[in-house]
Amino acid sequence: MKLSQLGEFGLIDRIARREHKRSTTLIGIGDDAAVLKFPGKYLLVTTDTFIENIHFKLKTTSFLHLGQKVLAANISDIAAMGGWPTHALVTVGVPKTMNVKKIDELYRGINRLARKFKIDIIGGDTIQSPKEVVISITLLGEVEKEFLLTRSKAKAGDAILVTGDFGGPAAKKFPISNFQFPIRIKEARKITKSKMATAMIDSSDGLVRSVLEICRASKAGARIWLDKVPVARGATLEQALYGGEEYELVFTVPGKDGGRRLKDKGLRCWVVGEIVSRKRGVKLVDIHGKVSSPKSGGYEHFK
Amino acid sequence: MKLSQLGEFGLIDRIARREHKRSTTLIGIGDDAAVLKFPGKYLLVTTDTFIENIHFKLKTTSFLHLGQKVLAANISDIAAMGGWPTHALVTVGVPKTMNVKKIDELYRGINRLARKFKIDIIGGDTIQSPKEVVISITLLGEVEKEFLLTRSKAKAGDAILVTGDFGGPAAKKFPISNFQFPIRIKEARKITKSKMATAMIDSSDGLVRSVLEICRASKAGARIWLDKVPVARGATLEQALYGGEEYELVFTVPGKDGGRRLKDKGLRCWVVGEIVSRKRGVKLVDIHGKVSSPKSGGYEHFK
Secondary structure (H helix, E strand, O other), X not given: OEHHXXXXXXXXXXXXXXXXOOOOEEEOEOEOOEEEEEOOEEEEEEEEEEEEOOOEOHHHOOHHHHHHHHHHHHHHHHHHOOOEEEEEEEXXXXXXXXXXXXXXXXXXXXXXXXXXXXXXXXXXXXXXXXXXXXXXXXXXXXXXXXXXXXXXXXXXXXXXXXXXXXXXXXXXXXXHHOOOOOOOXXXXXXXXXXXXOOEEEEOOOOHHHHHHHHHHHHOOEEEEEHHHOOEOOOOOHHHHHXXXXXXXXXXXXXXXXXXXXXXXXXXXXXXXEEEEOHHHOEEEEOOOOOEXXXXXXXXXXXX | OEHHHHHHHHHHHHHHOOOOOOOOEEXXXXXXXXXXEEOOEEEEEEEEEEEEOOOEOHHHOOHXXXXXXXXXXXXXXXXXXXXXXXXXXXXXXXXXXXXXXXXHHHHHHHHHHHHHOOOEEEEEEEEEOOOOOEEEEEEEEEEEHXXXXXXXXXXXXXXXXXXOOEOHHHHOOOHHHOOOOOOOHHHXXXXXXXXXXXXXXXXXXXXXXXXXXXXXXXXXXXXXXXXXXXXXXXXXXXXHHHOOOOOOEEEEEEEOOHHHHHHHOOOOOEEEEEEEOHHHOEEEEOOOOOEEOOOOOOOOOOO
């Protein structure tokens, strides 16, 4: 079987089957970040790798934006667990003919964001790459035990909420060219500290994929109300549902007015659907009440 | 300036200039692993990335060996700090035409070694790569505060010791084809627990580079006695000095009989030189007492 048949999520399934032996491992593969038990708090660990011509094109990407984007993707994963980032390791693979100024620019982007979020760059690796530029960041973070928020506690009857609109990056060919997406860490902290949310994920693989992942982890189904999905200007509904690269938060709150109470606390968020029982599956519902199945959904590597 | 002029170590210097702000950051860039302060112990973090046609050739490399090799390189970094590995994140970038069996084989190699060293695989990323296979592993580990061993406490008069012979991997064109090098974690624990050693490093970039790095971190000089360097069978002295990829330990012990006391404790090790004052520099000394300067030294990316 070729990878293109199995797909990224099939591959992750194969890998995630491994058991964990260490008593400190609370969550391994399968959430936005791994969670390790430490005295007094949880340690969060996540990693994201971007490869030229897959995640970005150098023709349309400034190195300054690229560095910020890769770190931002990692920060978003830490935020989605309810935590904050602390330490990063940055690995850069570049062809040896690359001008040092470009590498400096890349690190300037990374450092700019690192300073803003009080992240220490504590290591990494600088290596030669035969052709494509490769950037890999591992980010550590922390969260108080009581404020950890995973994907797995959504319940039937919960409202599904989002913190922004969708489809904007997908409407462009290589959305990374401009670093302009928000990092929802303040919103994530507000959500988790409210103690109202049952599950949270960042929408890096698209809205539908995010809901599918919450449902899978929570053993639940969902209804996504198509007329309620906030579609970015210039994007189609299709792009909003499946585009990815938004880094908004998708989260669940019990009851129909859960969202209202969060809005009262100053959080900008929109209800886009509800969690239902697992056997009802994950479905899209249009304004006329017509129910359809989502496509396999979301940006998936190898497919 | 092109990267090929600056070189890997020049690049690391540029990056390492960043200050650290977090009170938990004990050591950032510049040792085998970063060290973070946690209640009761230190957390160690390291990362290593291997790219096809730079670090290995698929023609001469089995995926089973490749997976083990990348994880082993990381374990060696944790060992060189005196610690033991605990959790790993594995990122694999592959072309979408790759057969899934090969990926399974890669993970089988990684899992085999992970089980042996009681490492939990807790995350990672599976992504598409346009052409070359990319494998990146971030490894976490721990060490008791009293047993942390860095590169920076070597003193003039210390003996320089090594745990094995050098040049073997360099004598082959693509040494990764067979996974056969030892992981010196037991030896490292024995060395650090003896409380005799003042500095330690793993020799992944070659013997001379390892001594240079200890001297740089310790603000010292060194004499490497060429007739004492254990040269692997089939390798030249040149390969032993500069080849790299050995993953032996290079460490320093005060006084001339420090090595003997460790040998009495059952450690196989050889004295290859001594630490001298910084102003005397790092030099090679042949059997006739002739002193020469090392080449810039060790496997360096971009050069």
